[in-house]
Amino acid sequence: MEMKREYYEDIQYFKKKWVMVVAAVFILLLFTIPIYFTGYSLFILNLIMVYVIVAVGLNILVGYTGQISIGHAGFFAVGAYAMILLMTLLHMPFILALVLSGFISAFFGFLLGLPSLRVKGPYLAIVTLGFGMTIMHIIGQANLFGGRLGLQAPPLDVGVTQLGLSWVLTTDVQKFYLILIITIIMVVAARNIMKTRIGRAFVAIRDDDIAAEVNGVDLLIYKTLSFAISAFYAGVGGGLFSFVLSFVEPFQFNVLLSIIFLVMIIVGGLGSIVGSIVGAVLITFLQYSLLKNVRELPVLGDWLVAISQKWFTVIGLENFNSMILGIIIALIIIFEPKGINGIWLRFKKYCLTWPFK
Amino acid sequence: MKKLIFVFLFLAMLCCAITPSGYCGEGFDDKEIRIGSWGPQTGPAAPWGSISRGAMFMAMYINEQGGIHGRKIKFILRDDKYNPAETKVIAKDLVERQDVMAVTAGLGSAPTLAVKDYLAENKVIAVGMCTGTKGLVYPVTNPYLFSSFCLFGDEMSVLTKYAVEKMKMEDFGFLYQNDPMGWDALNGARERLASYGMKFLVEIPVEPTEKDLSSQIMKLKSKGVKCVLMQVAPTPGIVAVKTAAQIGYKPQWISADTLGDHATMYKLTNGLWEGTVSGGKVLDPNGNDPIIVKYREAAKRLMPDQPFNAWFLSGIFFSEPLFEALKKAGPNLSKDVLLKSLNSITKFMSTGPSITWTPADHQGVYETRIIKCGPNGQVIVLEDFGTPFVHNTLRGWYKKSGI
Numbered sequence: 150m151e152m153k154r155e156y157y158e159d160i161q162y163f164k165k166k167w168v169m170v171v172a173a174v175f176i177l178l179l180f181t182i183p184i185y186f187t188g189y190s191l192f193i194l195n196l197i198m199v200y201v202i203v204a205v206g207l208n209i210l211v212g213y214t215g216q217i218s219i220g221h222a223g224f225f226a227v228g229a230y231a232m233i234l235l236m237t238l239l240h241m242p243f244i245l246a247l248v249l250s251g252f253i254s255a256f257f258g259f260l261l262g263l264p265s266l267r268v269k270g271p272y273l274a275i276v277t278l279g280f281g282m283t284i285m286h287i288i289g290q291a292n293l294f295g296g297r298l299g300l301q302a303p304p305l306d307v308g309v310t311q312l313g314l315s316w317v318l319t320t321d322v323q324k325f326y327l328i329l330i331i332t333i334i335m336v337v338a339a340r341n342i343m344k345t346r347i348g349r350a351f352v353a354i355r356d357d358d359i360a361a362e363v364n365g366v367d368l369l370i371y372k373t374l375s376f377a378i379s380a381f382y383a384g385v386g387g388g389l390f391s392f393v394l395s396f397v398e399p400f401q402f403n404v405l406l407s408i409i410f411l412v413m414i415i416v417g418g419l420g421s422i423v424g425s426i427v428g429a430v431l432i433t434f435l436q437y438s439l440l441k442n443v444r445e446l447p448v449l450g451d452w453l454v455a456i457s458q459k460w461f462t463v464i465g466l467e468n469f470n471s472m473i474l475g476i477i478i479a480l481i482i483i484f485e486p487k488g489i490n491g492i493w494l495r496f497k498k499y500c501l502t503w504p505f506k
Numbered sequence: 507m508k509k510l511i512f513v514f515l516f517l518a519m520l521c522c523a524i525t526p527s528g529y530c531g532e533g534f535d536d537k538e539i540r541i542g543s544w545g546p547q548t549g550p551a552a553p554w555g556s557i558s559r560g561a562m563f564m565a566m567y568i569n570e571q572g573g574i575h576g577r578k579i580k581f582i583l584r585d586d587k588y589n590p591a592e593t594k595v596i597a598k599d600l601v602e603r604q605d606v607m608a609v610t611a612g613l614g615s616a617p618t619l620a621v622k623d624y625l626a627e628n629k630v631i632a633v634g635m636c637t638g639t640k641g642l643v644y645p646v647t648n649p650y651l652f653s654s655f656c657l658f659g660d661e662m663s664v665l666t667k668y669a670v671e672k673m674k675m676e677d678f679g680f681l682y683q684n685d686p687m688g689w690d691a692l693n694g695a696r697e698r699l700a701s702y703g704m705k706f707l708v709e710i711p712v713e714p715t716e717k718d719l720s721s722q723i724m725k726l727k728s729k730g731v732k733c734v735l736m737q738v739a740p741t742p743g744i745v746a747v748k749t750a751a752q753i754g755y756k757p758q759w760i761s762a763d764t765l766g767d768h769a770t771m772y773k774l775t776n777g778l779w780e781g782t783v784s785g786g787k788v789l790d791p792n793g794n795d796p797i798i799v800k801y802r803e804a805a806k807r808l809m810p811d812q813p814f815n816a817w818f819l820s821g822i823f824f825s826e827p828l829f830e831a832l833k834k835a836g837p838n839l840s841k842d843v844l845l846k847s848l849n850s851i852t853k854f855m856s857t858g859p860s861i862t863w864t865p866a867d868h869q870g871v872y873e874t875r876i877i878k879c880g881p882n883g884q885v886i887v888l889e890d891f892g893t894p895f896v897h898n899t900l901r902g903w904y905k906k907s908g909i
Contacts, residue, residue, distance in 0.1 A: 188602035188603065189598055189599055189602035189603040192595075192598050192602070286713075289684065289713060290684070296684055296685065297616055297683070297684045297685035297686075297713070297714075298616055298619065298685055298686055299590060299616065299620065301623070394591060394594050394595070395594070395624070396590065396591065396594050396620045397591070398589070398590045398591055398616060398620065400589060400713075400715060401589055401590070401591030401592070437595065
């Protein structure tokens with residue numbers, strides 16, 4: 150079903166017109182979200198979109214290029230801190246600072262990509278892990294970065310104050326629209342990259358890097374490029390994250406966050422843009438909304454709190470939440486190793502071949 | 507089977523997703539007053555979680571007594587793992603979803619500073635935040651924030667004075683958490699030592715997540731430090747004392763009140779804590795003071811699994827003025843009425859020093875007691891509340907700032 154027979158089929162965005170219509174309607178619906186959700190829900194949605202950007206970028210590296218990174222929280226941190234410092238110290242306009250934050254992260258990504266030419270698998274994982282931890286501690290020690298106290302984000306002015314244009318976004322609704330537009334651009338760009346020569350080179354490296362090299366794919370360029378692109382996405386995500394939370398602090402960018410990023414793309418589906426989005430949405434939703442709301446369910450909530458207080462923690466569902474999140478992730482991986490994208494592919498196949506099996 | 511599991515997961519998520527938000531901005535109704543709190547129930551500062559549970563107990567105790575003017579207290583406690591970013595998310599949840607009227611006993615310097623402005627912007631009353639960093643209260647620009655925590659700088663200055671004048675100690679080293687909590691204490695102690703013409707032989711920052719302090723302890727030992735002042739979270743404090751014992755290093759340990767729960771620290775260090783001098787925020791939890799006996803008995807009833815220790819008692823100390831102000835505010839409650847009531851709290855005595863707030867001064871407490879860990883974690887009072895000795899008279903930063 151997924152077999153491409155012509156080059157044109159490989160590069161086209163939408164195979165059928167109705168898919169394009171559905172996508173357009175879906176995007177329009179996204180713009181109406183603030184009508185249905187307010188306050189805390191919008192804050193969570195902003196957070197979800199930031200993680201979507203990071204997950205899409207990470208999937209380019211892990212899912213499409215077959216490399217590994219458990220230090221992505223480091224790139225995320227670089228982006229977040231760079232964004233705040235560029236805007237507060239150098240008074241850069243928002244868009245310029247955001248792009249530059251992405252490029253600063255990408256530079257670190259390029260540097261981290263160099264060892265990937267020599268080491269693979271678990272060894273590369275250790276290198277990236279070391280990077281993530283080092284960044285966290287460097288930021289935590291340096292006064293420029295606010296040390297353990299962290300940094301407060303400046304007002305989110307999307308104008309160019311140097312030209313006398315100022316538009317400060319203060320509400321979660323305003324931030325939602327800004328982040329939504331950037332997320333759509335980033336996702337479309339990722340899909341575009343994967344349909345170009347660069348994307349095909351990434352996939353070739355993932356499938357067999359020696360065969361790819363024999364066929365003319367320069368491993369030095371494409372492996373480091375994959376790291377740089379992935380880090381760019383994390384940097385942009387980090388830049389936006391600093392405004393969603395209005396505050397950054399070094400130890401929030403810990404190893405666990407890097408692992409959560411990985412979980413997002415594994416649960417969503419490796420090598421799939423849609424999978425990255427679904428994974429980021431699901432995991433963020435589980436972490437920040439679902440498991441925080443469980444306690445408020447009638448009867449069931451009280452029952453779970455009572456169990457937790459008896460067996461896990463005296464204050465309620467705190468440790469229990471992590472266990473439920475772990476169990477849900479384990480169930481998805483056990484029963485659907487291709488992630489949620491696998492379910493979608495099977496469903497699509499079922500619909501296309503219906504009523505035949 | 508697969509389908510069933512996914513259907514179940516989907517339905518569970520849907521159920522939880524549609525749980526309504528109660529945000530309406532007042533924080534109370536005819537039946538309940540919603541109060542929020544956060545604190546580390548897990549993570550490197552988890553032992554401090556008792557403080558939050560002490561505040562939670564206070565709410566349970568008030569409810570057992572029938573509530574306040576017919577309204578029950580709904581106390582919402584969240585675990586921030588001592589991570590300021592998590593605290594920010596929690597604060598948004600408490601304000602925008604849970605619609606709290608006030609927060610109390612929120613714990614940690616970096617976590618509290620991270621949410622201070624957000625709470626003020628949303629006019630959420632914050633009472634008894636568990637941090638003594640001067641940046642919380644000074645300069646006094648936030649009419650919604652009421653502190654009852656002796657400033658870290660003041661406390662460490664007084665402890666240093668005690669070490670020099672009463673214990674005749676010299677050759678000092680300082681182990682401090684690399685955040686406002688540690689920095690303020692370090693400055694207070696430096697100022698005090700300078701007044702005697704002395705200075706630290708070595709000042710060592712530690713991260714709250716650090717589990718291995720062997721190099722730091724070796725450094726203290728190699729510099730010939732005889733008295734180590736500490737302003738750290740429980741885990742680094744315990745690790746420091748244990749590491750020193752392992753290498754045969756026996757300095758005099760002096761800690762801020764942040765490690766002043768001697769019974770718990772004695773237990774967690776297998777007795778190595780004995781002899782440590784510290785600040786003390788509350789009365790002895792094992793003492794026979796009538797108010798302590800009252801709460802100890804109530805805690806056995808309402809929270810039987812929770813140890814009644816100094817940190818737990820601190821939670822009561824930090825939150826009780828809020829409940830007292832709610833009582834004084836009367837049945838016609840509003841944020842303005844509650845603010846007025848809090849601003850009129852004068853010499854309120856609970857389980858610690860007396861608290862006084864005025865519209866111009868929201869610091870509330872300026873003293874600490876000095877205690878020592880005796881055998882079996884017993885508390886030995888060296889200097890009690892109310893004496894001139896336990897007030898910091900130097901406060902150079904305060905005088906310079908002209909506040």
